[in-house]
Amino acid sequence: MRYKVALHRSEEGISISVPALPGCWSEGDTEEEALANIQDAIREYLAALDDRLGGAEIREVEVPV
Numbered sequence: 001m002r003y004k005v006a007l008h009r010s011e012e013g014i015s016i017s018v019p020a021l022p023g024c025w026s027e028g029d030t031e032e033e034a035l036a037n038i039q040d041a042i043r044e045y046l047a048a049l050d051d052r053l054g055g056a057e058i059r060e061v062e063v064p065v
Contacts (some may be wrong), residue, residue, distance in 0.1 A: 005038055007031065021045050 008015045014034040015027040018041075026041040028034030 003042060005035075006033070017040060018045075 003020055006017045006019060008017070011017050013027055013029045014031055015025060016034050016038040018024040018038065021042065024038075024041055024045045026037040028037050046047060
């Protein structure tokens, strides 16, 4: 699955947010490190979301763009 990410550059490094996943952020000293870290953050975010949804019936819908 692909997610759009927003890179925020500063003197301290690069932070990355995932607009489609509110509160999902990560950071790194370099762009490569930040991108690797956000992949881990996305996996952890989705795992936590699965835990929260428990036994709910989940479906997917397609939204034409």
